[in-house]
Amino acid sequence: MTDVPARLLYVGWTGQGNLGDNAIADALLPRLPGVEPWHVPHEPRAFARRVVADGLRGARERAVLVGGGTVVGRRNWRLLLEATGRLLAWRRPWHLIGIGVEDPAFQGRNSFSAGGELARWRGLCARFDRVTVRGPRSAALLESVGVPAEVVGDPALLHEPEPVAPQEKLLGVNLGFGDDLWGHDHGRVVEAVADLVRGLAADGWTARFLVINRKDRVFADEAVRLAAVPAEIRAADTVPEYFAAVGDCTALVAERLHALVLAAAAAVPVVGLEYQPKCADFLASVGAEEHCVRTDRVTPGLLREHVDALAEGRAAESARLLGEVGELRARLRDELARIRDGAELTGSAR
Template sequence: MPASARALLHGARATGRVWRSFPPPPADARRRVAYVGWSGNGNLGDDAMIAAHRLLLPGWDVVQVPNHAGLTRLTDAALRRVSVVCLGGGTLVLNGHFRETLERLLRAAPDAPRVVLGVGVEDLGFREGRRAGVGAEVEAWRPLLTQFDRVRVRGPLSAGTLDSTGIEAVVTGDPALALPPQSPAAHGLATGTTAGTRVGVNFGVTDDLWGGDHAAFRATVVAAVGRLVAAGHQVALLATTTEDHAHLTRVAAECRAAGTPVQGPNAVTLAALDTALAGCAVVVGEKLHALVLAARLGIPTLALEYRPKCRDFQLSVGRGDRVLRTSDLDVDTLVAFVTAGLAAAPTERAPLRAAVQERTTALGHAAEQMRLAMAVAA
């Protein structure tokens, strides 16, 4: 097989649907919903968000759209079979890659209803690395978003960014909040009948972050973990992506070699993550969905804001004061941040559960509105 063909096949497999992209819908699905997102790529957050869409849209066949630009000629005919276009979860808006995917889909299915449950928006003030060109995307996204029945977003920062560009949006929440516990151990947390004792710590491989210094950030977190363990706390390393699992496995080995016992990382499945979360009193998280998936279980979240999307989510559940930007980190500051979060956790669980319930209610109502808009295709 030529190298170019192998590369194309590899990219297709990464979407989770190889050449079977958009197969005939199952008998129990009324219609096909084409979902723009990033599921099937070893990221639990993206997988949780599409699972939440499927949960909230029963009877519809919600299928990930292939993202690889090279698949255009292979999928255009199949894309015409879709009945509904769904801009999925994740920080998609003002991202050029997802714009190109959405444009291709809208051209192929011009008459399909357009719906969105709770999308994230890139922050115009974040110009690190590949996000340096976000501002140039505004004019390209505006006509796309005006085609949707209503623009629903993850959090207040996302809504504010769109408002500044003349697009009205309503905050519903991160779709993954609607996903129920995926392991028996996590059910007690979600209802408030149990609480963990460990400090869950998530950090990993990123493409862009505030400050841009990955090595310094990693060293700071590892040193803070050592200090927390020395102070008598149990630490569990939490993985939400396959890349981060490999990274955290190396971190765990380094910690143990230095005499710092840590638990984890968990296997990269939703059930394994929920089982690990069940033992946590708080979660200190860099990755957005380490925060989201913990918060949905009522675990107080302490965000290491590597990109504005982490603050966006924390604000959406009333935890905007529990955010520390990666560019502002040092070991003492991080240890104090976690220690304060642990002390406050017993009184913050109930307000967090109430805030999450408000978000899940909003997501449920949004899904009802989406189904009404989608009914013309049924």
């Protein structure tokens, strides 16, 4: 151990009202003693204020921890991390766990991944002791530019709720996306989900819409209006609230990535509305890629086929998910132990 305790600077998109990014931080920070209790600002002026205030003090002893999210392959994140390395965190190596890689096959309005961006990450990735990623597509993308990577899963899988008995014919639904989506037409997705909910209601199902980002409430409201059947809308601002809302669902049809991740953590069978490749990447990590529907190909009939199949085999699919997630949790815990040792952190961890 060194005389000066090593510190990790957590780089993550947190405090922005998005449950997924907060879920990653909430899963990691309590398990890594010695992490500084602030998160790197992403807005340039806020970053500058941090540097001017006291950012240089302790920079020599400070290393970076990237805790997850779709970071690698995005120009904005590369510039942020390079600035962090110059001004705030000089210690090497840096650390990361279970990050996602932006797939250049998708070019949305704010992808920041065009022009061979991924190849520009080779040097930055060399600053990390090793690279672990969310899913197999992320690993393949990095390996295509000469960066070896290992799949350990999304860090939010570390959340482990108590098991809940499922209700019969209760469909969980989550709608919401980031900067853009396959097909660039979210109205089509909302209409397809509304048709699905209406058709299921005719067969005795009920629907519960789960909102994990407050700006997504409009999509739930519109889907319920179009479906023209009674449905519950429940906001979940914290991980425990989300587990309480999703745990007893027969199945979940979800668009937001971490609506899928946390449902899998609760062993709830999922149908993924793949608005960007990161959703398929995660579903592949838990062996559920067959239940992934791209948003430019979604139809009510296709969604109904997936829901019916999952409902019929609910117990088996839940048990299968539990096994897949359990294996990834073990990898994540091993990785956290390695980071604690490598960063010379002390203290207990759960």
